Amino acid sequence: MTESDAIDATVLSGRAMLAGVVGWPVSHSRSPRLHGFWLRHHRIDGAYLPLPVRPDSLAAALRALPLLGFKGANVTVPHKEAALAIVDRASAAARRIGALNTIVVGADGTLEGQNTDGFGFRENLRAHQPDWTPTAGPAVLLGAGGAARAIAVALLEEGVSEIRLVNRTADRAERLAREINGPFQIHRWADRGAALAEAGLLVNTTTLGMTGQPPLDLDLAALPTDAVVNDIVYAPLETPLLAAARARGNPVVDGVGMLLHQARPGFAAWYGVEPEVTPALRAFVLRDL
Numbered sequence: 001m002t003e004s005d006a007i008d009a010t011v012l013s014g015r016a017m018l019a020g021v022v023g024w025p026v027s028h029s030r031s032p033r034l035h036g037f038w039l040r041h042h043r044i045d046g047a048y049l050p051l052p053v054r055p056d057s058l059a060a061a062l063r064a065l066p067l068l069g070f071k072g073a074n075v076t077v078p079h080k081e082a083a084l085a086i087v088d089r090a091s092a093a094a095r096r097i098g099a100l101n102t103i104v105v106g107a108d109g110t111l112e113g114q115n116t117d118g119f120g121f122r123e124n125l126r127a128h129q130p131d132w133t134p135t136a137g138p139a140v141l142l143g144a145g146g147a148a149r150a151i152a153v154a155l156l157e158e159g160v161s162e163i164r165l166v167n168r169t170a171d172r173a174e175r176l177a178r179e180i181n182g183p184f185q186i187h188r189w190a191d192r193g194a195a196l197a198e199a200g201l202l203v204n205t206t207t208l209g210m211t212g213q214p215p216l217d218l219d220l221a222a223l224p225t226d227a228v229v230n231d232i233v234y235a236p237l238e239t240p241l242l243a244a245a246r247a248r249g250n251p252v253v254d255g256v257g258m259l260l261h262q263a264r265p266g267f268a269a270w271y272g273v274e275p276e277v278t279p280a281l282r283a284f285v286l287r288d289l
């Protein structure tokens with residue numbers, strides 16, 4: 001790339017297509033880096049901006065998106081649930097999950113909410129463990145927060161016939177099972193090791209193991225060695241859970257791919273190009289971690 005090519009790829013025209021990520025705070029978000037990579041790669045006349053929005057301004061900010069000519073936005077912590085009540089309509093997955101992470105502004109200026117976290121989870125699992133099938137055995141979900149809800153819906157859509165929910169706060173797991181409605185079994189947090197017996201998939205959706213958080217204390221002895229282990233925590237990329245699973249021979253999937261894949265539907269809707277998750281993108285996003 002020559003210097004003038006590089007400038008062409010970053011300078012905006014008056015017709016530049018706009019999107020961004022709405023969060024509070026938003027400075028930690030990797031989405032501007034991720035979408036910025038694709039915008040430059042595809043030489044798109046567009047921008048993707050961090051949009052710091054306080055909770056009490058969320059409705060006004062989302063309503064302003066069409067007024068400001070935005071094609072849409074991602075929505076991140078702490079707004080994912082509140083945003084669902086603000087948009088004009090929402091996908092079936094977003095409604096079932098109870099949260100959205102992507103907004104597309106329609107030609108008529110209305111706001112459509114989507115949740116692409118489950119899509120990202122599924123695409124990442126498929127890309128790294130194509131041999132995993134929903135019939136491999138029960139899926140064990142550690143955690144019952146926002147990410148767990150999206151993954152639970154994705155696993156149900158895949159046809160998994162048993163999902164074992166293991167969460168520190170039992171009430172939250174019970175609420176997830178009640179609201180999402182599926183073949184859930186709730187196990188006590190103290191029994192998390194035993195809940196792994198005969199499982200075909202283990203997914204950590206808690207914050208445990210993340211840099212700055214307590215470690216995930218989990219005895220893997222009962223987990224079949226052919227069960228796929230996915231940690232959606234991606235900082236660090238190789239969590240102690242993934243290292244322990246790998247050491248005993250389990251196939252593993254790290255969490256950064258979910259982040260990359262969940263971004264695809266929004267980018268395609270806003271900028272009109274189907275982006276790809278490539279090793280170069282992965283390396284670019286990881287360089288920032």
Ligand SMILES: NC(=O)c1ccc[n+]([C@@H]2O[C@H](COP(=O)([O-])OP(=O)(O)OC[C@H]3O[C@@H](n4cnc5c(N)ncnc54)[C@H](OP(=O)(O)O)[C@@H]3O)[C@@H](O)[C@H]2O)c1
Nearest residue numbers: 143144145146147148168169172205206207232255258259
């Ligand atoms: N790879 C990706 O694309 C992706 C996407 C979304 C999220 N994530 C990651 O997934 C993690 C969860 O995100 P989220 O949005 O679901 O968060 P969340 O809604 O705040 O849920 C956090 C979960 O962690 C559990 N937890 C926290 N501290 C714990 C502790 N000391 N002991 C046991 N359990 C504990 C919580 O249990 P309680 O209910 O008992 O509090 C809850 O189940 C974060 O690390 C986030 O970065 C990754």
